[in-house]
Amino acid sequence: MMYPLASNSPSTTESRPSTSLLPPAELEALNARFSANADQWLADNAPISKIKAERKPKGNRGRKPKMILNPFYGFIGPQTYWAPYPEFAMDIIEGVARLDWYGEREQQLPLSVAKINYILGALPVITNEAVEDLLQLGERQARRYVKAVELCIEWMKKSRPQFLISEMDGIDFEPKACEWEDCNDACHPSPEELAKLHYDLRTLTEFKTAEEYEADYPPQPDTAAIVTFPNRYTPQQRQQHPKKPEVLELLAQGRGVNSIERETGVSAKTIRRWRDEVRAAQVGLKAA
Template structure:
């Protein structure tokens, strides 16, 4: 017994021309059937992506959601001196991440899964204020799982504040480091020349006056120019920095240099220069 489609195959006559072809309606039906089978296969076998459900609006009643200020925001991260994984804090972060956050019995059917250290340091780097909703949006987590990370951050902060190096503590409190004198370590192991070697060197560098006097040699081969050409370059106009007035106002309010650098984007070196200029002007006014 032949398949129904086999009966529809083109039959070639002796002249070489097809005598039995599918009609446009039959081709359209065959195309629709193949497309339906392909869609059904994709629906059964394609990987399914998880979509986050829209967040329900919070009620105004009851206690306000917990918000934790991040004191390390701007001081820890990929673009900072300490990096995303500061050495002084990694023992604390890893230790708290390994706590039993799921309250599952450890046995045949139970396990204790730790939190992600990478996600914890991303929170330290990215969020100025840690809330449950902010962690949900940053890490794409559910509300219950995000609450675990908020609680872990709440436990991490006190221990990190106690473990801060002195340099980071000064930076966070806006204390300028005290300038230190340069220490020169002479590693040159060359021998000091003796008196005889110095005398021979002076003798070799003497002025040869066998044929001419020293004045004649100087006149013939001058060692320096008697006249100097002075070229006056036009004075460049000094354009005031667009954020200089804002920086001076912040300095007058007593803000730290690092805080001004984060808010305005002006380098700390430029801010210190403007601060010194402002202090000089104030001293001149007081002296007058």
């Protein structure tokens, strides 16, 4: 028995309304009305972005703007040994940030430690205008950070470690390889010296062959069957540092520890340990 499709039934075709698209003129009018409503809603509810007013150029009269030379520029910051924060100065920076910077207010808000550290690592000369542009702050707030950085620099100079003082003063106490030009020609050995050298370097096979020595001292079969199990108390061999060959090559070229540290990223303590190991090995070879 064949059943008619539901889409072809008379009831369905009669109840379905006829659809028709709007003409282009009505669509354009509807689009314009929606656009106007959206623009009005954004104008009433969108947040207002604060635009910093342009700074007026100051004249030659009056007090000169304060300029602070930053002695720590290039020595602390994200690309230095002290990244991201200098350990020797964190107590100073945090203490200065918690001072009373806003006068007699009920709620005292400290300055940002991250912003103070950012100024110390980013600006070689610290001025109020430079801090305003760097941190996008107002004039009064930028003046607070300039004063805070000035206090930090004064106390950070007194708490610097000795190697940082030497690095900032341009002094490198690391010993460097002596450089000289040896123009002397090598002396040719005499026949007697060559004969003595050949005698000292003679091998045991001069008296017997290798087969005769193996026959006199055959390998022990019991020792070959011994199976050694790993001992958890036995120290495991550590993998070599990937930067060690590069560091040793730079040390051989006479480079200083501080410059190698900045170039490779390996700590100065590790570089000095590798350098001492190489020197100890060279002394042992000379003594042998």
